[in-house]
Amino acid sequence: MTTTTRSAKVSLKPIEVPKALQEGEKFIKWDEDSGTGLPVTLRVDPKGFYLYWTDQNMEVEMLDIATIRDVRTGVHAKVPKDPKIRNVVLIGSQGSLEEKTVTVCHGADFVNVMFINFCCTRKEIAQLWTEGLFALAYNLNQLNNPTIKFLEKLHTKISLKADKSGKILVKNIVKLLAQNKEDKKRVEKALSESGLPTGKNDTISQSKFQFEDFFAFYKNLTQRTEVQKIFNNLLALLRTDGKPHLSANQLVDFLNEVQRDPRLNEILHPYADIQRAKDLIKTYEHNKYHQQRSQLTFDGFLRFLMSEDNPIVAPSKLDLCDDMEQPLAHYFINSSHNTYLTGHQITGKSSVEIYRQSLLAGCRCVELDFWNGRTDEPVIVHGYTFVPEISAKEVLEAIAESAFKTSDYPVILSFENHCNPRQQAKIANYCREIFGDMLLDKPLDSHQLEPGGELPPPSLLRHKIIIKNKKKHHHHHKKEDSIASEESEPRPEVPQGNGDVSTATLTRQGSSESSDSESSSGEEEAGGADSAVGEDARETHAGAEISALVNYVQPVHFSSFENSETGRGALPPYAESEQLLLIAISIGRGGRPRTHAAAEISAIVNYVQPVHFSSFENADKKNRFYEMSSFDEKQATTLLKERPIEFVNYNKHQLSRVYPAGTRFDSSNFMPQVFWNAGCQLVALNYQTLDLAMQLNLGTYEYNRRCGYLLKPEFMRRKDRRLDPFAESTVDGIIAGTLSVTVLSGQLLTDKRCGTFVEVDMFGLPADTVRKKFRTRVAPNNGINPVYGEEPFVFKKVCWIYIF
Numbered sequence: 001m002t003t004t005t006r007s008a009k010v011s012l013k014p015i016e017v018p019k020a021l022q023e024g025e026k027f028i029k030w031d032e033d034s035g036t037g038l039p040v041t042l043r044v045d046p047k048g049f050y051l052y053w054t055d056q057n058m059e060v061e062m063l064d065i066a067t068i069r070d071v072r073t074g075v076h077a078k079v080p081k082d083p084k085i086r087n088v089v090l091i092g093s094q095g096s097l098e099e100k101t102v103t104v105c106h107g108a109d110f111v112n113v114m115f116i117n118f119c120c121t122r123k124e125i126a127q128l129w130t131e132g133l134f135a136l137a138y139n140l141n142q143l144n145n146p147t148i149k150f151l152e153k154l155h156t157k158i159s160l161k162a163d164k165s166g167k168i169l170v171k172n173i174v175k176l177l178a179q180n181k182e183d184k185k186r187v188e189k190a191l192s193e194s195g196l197p198t199g200k201n202d203t204i205s206q207s208k209f210q211f212e213d214f215f216a217f218y219k220n221l222t223q224r225t226e227v228q229k230i231f232n233n234l235l236a237l238l239r240t241d242g243k244p245h246l247s248a249n250q251l252v253d254f255l256n257e258v259q260r261d262p263r264l265n266e267i268l269h270p271y272a273d274i275q276r277a278k279d280l281i282k283t284y285e286h287n288k289y290h291q292q293r294s295q296l297t298f299d300g301f302l303r304f305l306m307s308e309d310n311p312i313v314a315p316s317k318l319d320l321c322d323d324m325e326q327p328l329a330h331y332f333i334n335s336s337h338n339t340y341l342t343g344h345q346i347t348g349k350s351s352v353e354i355y356r357q358s359l360l361a362g363c364r365c366v367e368l369d370f371w372n373g374r375t376d377e378p379v380i381v382h383g384y385t386f387v388p389e390i391s392a393k394e395v396l397e398a399i400a401e402s403a404f405k406t407s408d409y410p411v412i413l414s415f416e417n418h419c420n421p422r423q424q425a426k427i428a429n430y431c432r433e434i435f436g437d438m439l440l441d442k443p444l445d446s447h448q449l450e451p452g453g454e455l456p457p458p459s460l461l462r463h464k465i466i467i468k469n470k471k472k473h474h475h476h477h478k479k480e481d482s483i484a485s486e487e488s489e490p491r492p493e494v495p496q497g498n499g500d501v502s503t504a505t506l507t508r509q510g511s512s513e514s515s516d517s518e519s520s521s522g523e524e525e526a527g528g529a530d531s532a533v534g535e536d537a538r539e540t541h542a543g544a545e546i547s548a549l550v551n552y553v554q555p556v557h558f559s560s561f562e563n564s565e566t567g568r569g570a571l572p573p574y575a576e577s578e579q580l581l582l583i584a585i586s587i588g589r590g591g592r593p594r595t596h597a598a599a600e601i602s603a604i605v606n607y608v609q610p611v612h613f614s615s616f617e618n619a620d621k622k623n624r625f626y627e628m629s630s631f632d633e634k635q636a637t638t639l640l641k642e643r644p645i646e647f648v649n650y651n652k653h654q655l656s657r658v659y660p661a662g663t664r665f666d667s668s669n670f671m672p673q674v675f676w677n678a679g680c681q682l683v684a685l686n687y688q689t690l691d692l693a694m695q696l697n698l699g700t701y702e703y704n705r706r707c708g709y710l711l712k713p714e715f716m717r718r719k720d721r722r723l724d725p726f727a728e729s730t731v732d733g734i735i736a737g738t739l740s741v742t743v744l745s746g747q748l749l750t751d752k753r754c755g756t757f758v759e760v761d762m763f764g765l766p767a768d769t770v771r772k773k774f775r776t777r778v779a780p781n782n783g784i785n786p787v788y789g790e791e792p793f794v795f796k797k798v799c800w801i802y803i804f
Contacts, residue, residue: 067108101118440606715734
C-alpha cells in the first residue's frame with residue numbers, strides 16, 4: 001500500500017476565509033439521536049471566528065471554530081445508521097453518502113468530543129468545506145490572538161445572534177455579559193453611556209452597532225482606569241508639559257526605554273525610530289485631529305496595548321523556530337500514557353477517538369497495549385482491569401488517518417505487546433498494510449544501527465511512523481549483552497554545580513547488567529528481573545495496579561513448612577476485627593508474563609528498541625543510541641536524585657520515557673517539568689486529565705508550531721557541558737535574569753458574580769520553581785472589570801525562561 005501524506009495544515013498566517021465559505025452552501029444537518037435531517041445554509045463569518053447555520057425559519061446556531069478539533073469527509077466521516085435518515089440526507093446523484101458528508105468534531109478537551117454532521121450534493125463541496133474548516137481551526141491565531149481580536153470575536157457573536165429582521169436584541173447583549181441583577185445594571189448603564197437603548201425588548205440596528213460602537217461600549221463597561229493611570233504616569237515621565245497625548249518622539253522613547261528588553265540583539269531586534277512611531281499612531285489613533293499631528297491619545301494607547309504589535313509571546317516562537325536537524329535525542333517529544341483510556345485506569349473506558357485527538361493536538365508518542373483477542377484479532381485493553389477492549393486494527397487506522405494532519409514530524413508508537421506470535425504477526429501485517437510508506441520499517445542508509453552513532457533528526461523522519469517494541473535478538477547478542485563487570489570501582493568525584501566537563505576520561509562504576517536484553521516491552525524495561533514463582537507454571541502474573549492492592553493475603557508457591565516459618569509475622573490486631581473487610585486478591589504479585597517478540601514485528605523495529613535499564617555505566621559501555629528504557633515516575637525520581645548528572649548525560653544520546661506510577665488509578669499526572677529538567681524526551685502524561693500538569697504540557701508544546709518537538713537547550717545536548725538540575729549555581733553559559741510580573745486587571749472574566757484572583761507560578765529548574773507564593777488580592781463580586789493593581793511579583797535569578 002502506498003500512502004499519500006499531505007503537509008500539516010497548522011499555520012500562523014493571517015486568517016483568511018475562502019469566499020465560498022463566507023457565501024455559504026446548502027446542507028442537510030442530520031442527527032442520529034433525534035432521527036432528523038434539517039435543511040440549513042452553512043456559512044463562516046468573514047473574520048473566521050464562527051461556523052454558523054441558518055434553518056428555514058431563519059433560526060441561527062453557531063459553533064466557535066477554535067473548539068473544532070477535526071473535520072472529516074469520505075471514509076472517515078460519520079454516516080447515519082438508520083435507513084430512514086439515510087434516505088432523508090442522501091441528496092444529489094453524484095458520489096457516495098460518505099463522500100458528500102462533512103463531520104465536524106468539536107469539544108473542550110480530549111474526551112468529551114461531539115460531532116455535527118452535514119450532507120451536501122457533491123463530494124467536491126464536501127472536500128472544499130472539510131479542508132477550509134480544518135485550516136481555520138488549526139490556524140494558531142485562533143487561540144493566540146491579541147486582545148482586540150477577542151473583542152472582535154465577541155462583537156461577531158452578538159451580531160450573528162441578530163433576530164430575523166437583522167436587528168440586535170439588547171437582552172442578548174445583557175445575557176451574554178451578566179447573569180445577576182447588579183452586573184446587568186452595569187451593562188445597561190454602559191449601553192446608555194454609549195448612546196444605545198437599554199430596554200429589555202429594545203433592539204439595535206446593526207448599522208449602529210459596528211465594531212467601533214461596540215468598542216466604545218466596552219470602554220464604558222470596563223472603564224480601564226488602571227491603564228489610564230499608567231498613561232498619566234507615562235505623560236509625567238516623558239514630560240509632556242500637561243498635554244494629554246504623546247508626540248511621535250515621546251512614543252519612540254516609550255518603545256525603546258520602557259517596552260524594549262535591553263538584552264535583545266540590536267540587529268535582530270532594532271530600536272524603534274520616528275517612522276515606526278508614526279506608523280503606530282496612524283494605525284491605532286482613531287482621532288483624525290491627533291492622527292494628522294502624529295499624536296497618541298489614551299484611546300490610541302489602549303488600542304496599541306491590546307494589539308498584535310504588543311504581543312505577550314513573540315509570534316516567531318509560536319511558529320516553527322527550532323533547528324530540526326539535530327538527533328532525535330536532542331528534543332523533548334510530546335508523549336501520551338495509556339492513550340486508549342478516557343478516564344479511570346481500572347474502571348474507565350477505552351476509545352479509538354482519543355488517539356485521533358491526541359495526535360491532532362501535537363502528541364508524537366502514543367501507547368498501544370496489545371492483547372490476544374478472542375476471535376484471533378488483537379485488541380487494545382488495559383490488562384487485568386475492568387476497562388473494555390477496543391479493536392487494534394481500528395486504532396491503527398485512526399493513527400494512519402490523523403498522524404500527520406497537524407504535524408509533519410515522526411510519530412512513535414509505543415507498543416506494550418502481550419500477544420502470542422500469531423497475533424503479533426497480524427499486528428505487524430496491519431502496520432505494513434495500513435501505514436504503507438509512512439511506516440519506517442528499516443533504518444535510513446545514513447543512520448545505520450551501529451554502536452557509537454546518533455539517532456536521525458526529525459527532519460529526515462517527516463511523515464514517518466516509528467515502532468517501539470521488543471526486538472528479537474540472536475542468541476550471541478544476548479550473550480554479549482550479559483557480560484558484566486564484577487569489579488566495583490568508586491564513583492568518581494564530579495565538580496559541584498554546572499560547568500564544562502573535564503576532557504579527562506571519567507572512571508565509571510561497574511555493575512552487572514541484566515542478561516535479559518529483551519526483558520519486556522512498554523513500561524517494564526526499568527524493572528528488576530522477574531524472580532517470582534507462580535502457583536502454577538502457566539499462571540498469569542498480576543499487573544502493577546492490581547499488585548498494589550495486595551497486602552495481607554498474598555498467595556505464594558509452597559516449598560516446605562520450614563520455609564514458611566522463616567520471616568513469618570503476625571497480622572496486626574485490627575486485621576482480626578469482625579468489622580474489617582479484607583479483600584483477598586488471590587493472584588501472584590510481580591510482573592506480567594514474558595512475551596517474546598515475533599519475527600514479523602521485530603523486523604519493523606529499528607530506532608526505538610526498549611531494553612531493561614541496569615545502569616548508566618552499562619549504557620555508556622554499549623553506546624547503542626537506538627536502545628531506550630522506560631521508567632515510572634518513582635524510578636525516574638530515584639535516578640534523578642541519586643545520579644542527576646549521569647541522567648542528563650544519558651539523555652544526550654539515548655531516549656528515555658517516563659510515565660505515571662501505577663498507583664495513579666484516577667489518571668492524575670505528575671509535573672513533567674521535573675523530568676524535562678533531566679533532559680528526558682518522552683515524558684508521557686494521561687491526556688484524558690486536564691490537570692495542572694497536562695495544562696503545562698499543552699502550553700509548553702504550543703511553541704514551535706505545535707509540532708510536538710522542542711529542541712533542548714544547548715547545555716542539555718553538548719557532551720562537553722555538565723548540568724546538575726539541583727545545583728544552586730547558575731547554568732553555565734546562561735546569564736540569570738530577574739522577572740517582574742504586575743497583575744493589573746481582568747476584563748469580562750465571567751458572567752457570574754463572584755470573587756476573582758490571579759495566582760502566578762513559575763516552573764523550571766528546582767532553584768527557579770516558585771509555586772503558590774504569589775497571589776493577588778481577591779476582587780469581590782466582579783467578573784466584568786476586576787482591578788488588582790498590587791506590587792509586582794519578582795522572580796529572582798531565573799534561568800528556565802531561557803530554556804523553554
